[in-house]
Amino acid sequence: MGAALNILDRSMVADTDNYQDPVIDAYKKDVDRTLLRENLKLTVQERFEKFERFMEYVTELRQAGRQARAMR
Amino acid sequence: MSPNFRGILPVLMQNQVRFIVIGGGAAIAHGAARATYDVDVVYDRHIDNLRNLVVALQPYQPYLRGAPAGLPFRWDERTLQSGLNFTLTTTLGDLDLLGEVTGGGTYEQLLPTTQELEAFGTRCRFVTLEKLIHLKKAAGRPKDLEAIAELDALLEERRQQEAP
Numbered sequence: 001m002g003a004a005l006n007i008l009d010r011s012m013v014a015d016t017d018n019y020q021d022p023v024i025d026a027y028k029k030d031v032d033r034t035l036l037r038e039n040l041k042l043t044v045q046e047r048f049e050k051f052e053r054f055m056e057y058v059t060e061l062r063q064a065g066r067q068a069r070a071m072r
Numbered sequence: 073m074s075p076n077f078r079g080i081l082p083v084l085m086q087n088q089v090r091f092i093v094i095g096g097g098a099a100i101a102h103g104a105a106r107a108t109y110d111v112d113v114v115y116d117r118h119i120d121n122l123r124n125l126v127v128a129l130q131p132y133q134p135y136l137r138g139a140p141a142g143l144p145f146r147w148d149e150r151t152l153q154s155g156l157n158f159t160l161t162t163t164l165g166d167l168d169l170l171g172e173v174t175g176g177g178t179y180e181q182l183l184p185t186t187q188e189l190e191a192f193g194t195r196c197r198f199v200t201l202e203k204l205i206h207l208k209k210a211a212g213r214p215k216d217l218e219a220i221a222e223l224d225a226l227l228e229e230r231r232q233q234e235a236p
Contacts, residue, residue: 021209021220023217024217024220024221024224025221027217027218027220027221028221028222028224028225030221031221031222031225032105033225033229035105036103036104036105036222036225036226036229037229039103039104039105039226040103040226040229040230040233042103043190044101044189044190044191045190045191045192047100047101047103048077048078048100048101048191048192051100051108052074052078054105054107055074055075055107056074058074058107059074
């Protein structure tokens, strides 16, 4: 009886690492893998530098958006 | 405000602070391409490390993010001992100091699933890509779903490249 309960308990424990979430799988179809492959070729330092350039661009875009709204 | 990894990580390392980079910073280090706005680290809560953390950040005026100005917030070991997770502003940028993280636990518990990586002239400890995915899933936040999908794809790409 105890052993049966033990098996039942273990079967009820979700294996979160191996569980294939259909929602995540759906999102995965939209991931730009070419970008990831390019990043994998870079060193960690280069990845951070690329990120910094990207965030500078994001900041500039936001500022431009704010200015455009202010001019309306 | 952009997260200032370049400013914050070397300061922590120069002061011998024991910490693990998690969250968006770890994702970038592993090759993710998504924007992130936080520097999240899990720190060792041993007293010597709290001392180093206090000394490291003292010059950068740490203060509780989002709190009204003028609160009697003292940046010292006692404050760190009294709390666990601190979301801070500093003159270097925002920094989230976590004593524990969902799905990963404390610094010591997380340590076996970390790796040292070189960035900004220093070697920092980052959570592994596999553990980062686990942490994101354990957090259970809907906003992380896209990030988890990207990290999953990244892991697949990396495994493909590493396959003989």
